[in-house]
Amino acid sequence: MSSMGGMSMGSMSMGNGVPSMFALQQIYWIVVGSAIGIATFVNGLNRLLTRYRLQDPSSTPAQPKSLFFRVYATLTAISREISYATLPPISLGPLVIHFAPLGSMLIILANLVTVLVLCFYGLDTSDVWQWENVGYRTGFIAICQLPLIFLLAGRQNIIGYLVDMSYVRLNWFHRWIARTLWLTATIHMGFWFHDWGRYDYIAYQLTHDPLTKRGFAAWCILTFIVISSSAPVRKLSYEVFVLQHLVSFVGLIVAIWMHAPDEVKIWVWIPIGVLVFDRVVRYAWGAYVNIGIFHCSVSRCSLFAHHATVTPFPGNVTRVIIQNPEIHWKPGQHILLTCHRIAPFQSHPFTISSLPEDGRMEFFIRTQGGGTRGFAAFAEKRKSLEGDVRCGPMFIEGPYGTHRPLRQFDSVVLFGGGMGATFVIPLLRDIVSAWKSEQGDQYISRKNSLSVTRHIRFIWALKSRAEINMFESQIHTVLADINECRRLSPEFEKEIEISIYITCDKNAHLVSVPQNCSSHDNRQSNNSMFDSATNFWKNLVSTTSPDRELEKNYQDKYRKNSTPMREQLCSNPGNLDFPLPALSRERTGSDSDHSAEESTQLLPSNTNTSPTILSGRPSPHAIIRKSLERAQGESAVVVCGPRGLADDVRRSVVSLSDERAVHKGTGAQGIYLHVESFGV
Known part of the structure; x- marks a missing residue:
């Protein structure tokens, strides 16, 4: 906002032992680098722990065996209780404000404190003769934050690889570091304006001084970026947000370049280098994956590597399947999907709901707007055709997303809310698939x-029973693998409990299904989807909820601290494209907020595996507590779904961790929590 040229201000000290501005910039990056280094060390230790557990021949490999790992487990439990904690949401009429976990907020607060200390250390802001010094100092501290913002923004994320964190999570830090930069730039501008205001000189500077005009332009662009990046504005139109965000940050870089003196332009070059690296890697990898000539075989060679089939499902859901993709992925990862025929020049993240061994990528896309509406319209327009509709070419980018491998934990609790099942079902299948593989002869000697x-x-x-049919085949695969494990090994002792909660369909009372129910309806005898749905349900028999007593004991106690998930999960059950057989009676009215008294079994009674259908909403605290009481080592809790469900699960994990008093030497093991969420 004022001239920073001429003599080198960065190397000058302001007296009284205060470091130079170049030194203060270095101190900021020493702090940032130390934080990243600590997180990288912890990530490496966690990877070592995973390998150690998988090689442990004891009956309790998830328990720490040495003093070092016992101390590490205690420190981990303490840090988790602090970092997982979150404040209850605040309702302002129709607007519900959710807070980030305390751990993330503390990191942002630590960054803010570091920046403010470096801005004002050794300076007296009450002394009018030091206002220029404050202006210079805050300008230097502001520009040195720029590389961190770009490092946190890229999908090919160096920080993400080091600390094992997805770019989706790092993007939250990216936005808040940018807001800290805006605050620093505002202070920088404010002190210069305050100094000039004594002589009524502000208007003259903005009119006649080129450096001031460029600095003010940079601040205006940054302010626009901060405002347009807020969640309410982003959600208006994500595609428009992405386009204007790209244009805005290019303008910001140009304005900062023109405003900054040569001695600090290195802080502009670094973000440009980070951006170029991210784009080159993404485009090079994308070209290799999506261009068919790189994957030609004797039987197949085409220009584009991927085509897809799309199928409409009830509840405004579209299934997309890409056969034989040219990438490998891990359960729970997602890719960015682009189909120019359906949604030109748009790329959207979708969780892969299948496993690599399935030989296909499968996605279930809820229609919300923009590109997702395009997929739904394309499928609905052609649903009268026989079979699935072919669409292509399809371009994929990724895979992205990471979390600690769940196979290392003694007990795993998976919560899926609505379409969140696309994330947790692959995790469920992955563990069960490992169980099945271990029963084979080829693994006995390992x-x-x-x-x-x-x-x-x-x-x-x-919301509705119709949605279960999206994952009919996956659930049956899990149950079949469990039965195969028991067939191969009569001593098989692994346990699995599956519960499906129906939060809507209040007026559709459930009654028992006769075992001889027809496999199709005469009115829709040619509807293969209906046939599949009916076959899935016709073997249902009555059973009892495994969580009934625990939920009744804990529901009232923790309801006052929970978010009413019914309002979030139950809005419109959607139009059912086919009739579903009735099930056993469910509770209605206010009772639906409690756990169901009745449930139904998804398998014939000749198996010990008893998935259940329940009406109402789950009680995370009771469900997690039940699993923890049986655990013989560290447990994992994973949730993907509405924000209210995630908050309830998060608070339940913190409460139960404190109740078990892991950090007080009780011998109880810790709880790892992973909350997966997508949002614009």
Whole structure:
């Protein structure tokens, strides 16, 4: 906002032992680098712990065996209780404000404190003769934050690789570091304006001084970026947000370049280098993956590597399948999907709901707007055609997303809310697949285990019974793998519990399904989807909820601290494209907020695996507590779904961790929590 040229201000000290401005910039990056280094060390230790557990031949590999790992487990439990904690949401009429976890907020607060200390250390802001010094100092501290913002923004993220964190999570830090930069730039501008205001000189500077005009332009662009990046504005139109965001940051870089003196332009070059690296890697990898000539075989060679089939599903959901993709992925990862025929020049993240061994990528896309509406319209327009509709070419970017491998934990609890099942069902299938592989002869002689998990608890809360048909085949695959494990090994002791909560369909009372129910309706005898749905439900028999007593004991106690998920999960159950057979009676009215008294079994009674259908909403605290009481080592809780469900699960994990008093030497093991969320 004022001239920073001429003599080198960065190397000058302001007296009284205060470091130079170049030194203060270095101190900022020493602090940032130290934080990244600590997180990288912890990530490496966690990877070592995973390998150690899978190679542990004892009956309790998820328990720490040495003093070092016992101390590490205690420190981890303490840090988790602090970092997982979150404040209850605040309702302002129709607007609900959710807060980030305390751990993330503390990191942003630490960065803010560091920046403010470096801005004002050794300076007296009450002394009018030091206002120029404050202006210079804050300008230097502001520009040195620029590389961090770009490092946190890229999808090919160096920080993400070091600390094992997805770019989706790092993007939250990217936005808040940018807001800290805006605050620093505002202070920088404010002190110059304050100094000039004594002589009524502000208007003259903005009119006649080129450096001031460029600096003010940079501040205006940065202010626009901060405002347009807020969640309410982003959600208006994500495609428009992405386009204007790209244009805005280019303008910001140009304005900062023109405003900054040569001695600090290195802080502009670094972001440009980071941006170029991210784009080159993304485009090079994308070209290799999507251009068919790189994957030609004797039987197949085409220009584009991927085509897809799309199928409409009830509840405004579209299924997309890409056969034989040219990439490998891990359960729970997502890719960015582009189909110019359906949504030109748009790229959207979708979770891969299948496993690599399936030989296909499968996505279930809820229609919300923009590109997702395009997929739904394309599928609906051609749904009268026989079979699935072919669409292509399809371009994929990724895979992205990361979390600690769940196979290292003794007990795993998975919560899926609505379409969140696309994330948790692959995780469920992955562990069960490892169990099945371990029963084969080829793994008997292996020294290390594929999975140490002993117990899995799977919870899926959804609006209507029609949505279950999206994952019919996956659920049957899980149950078939469990039965195969028991066939191969009669001593098989792994446990799995599956519960599906129906939060809507209040007026559709459930009654028992006769075992001889027809496999199709005469009115829709040619509807293969209806046939599949009916076959899926016709073997249902009555059973009892495994969580009934625990939920009744804990629901009232923790309801006052929970978010009413019914309002979030139950809005419109959607139009059912086919009739579903009725099930056993469910509770209605206010009772639906409690756990169901009745449930239904998804398998014939000749198996010990008893998935259940429940009406109402789950009680995360009771469900997690039940699994923890059976755990013989560290447990994992994973949730993907509405924000209210995630907040309830998060608070339940913190409460139960404190109740178990892991950090007080009780011998109880810790709880790892992973919250997966997508949002613009």
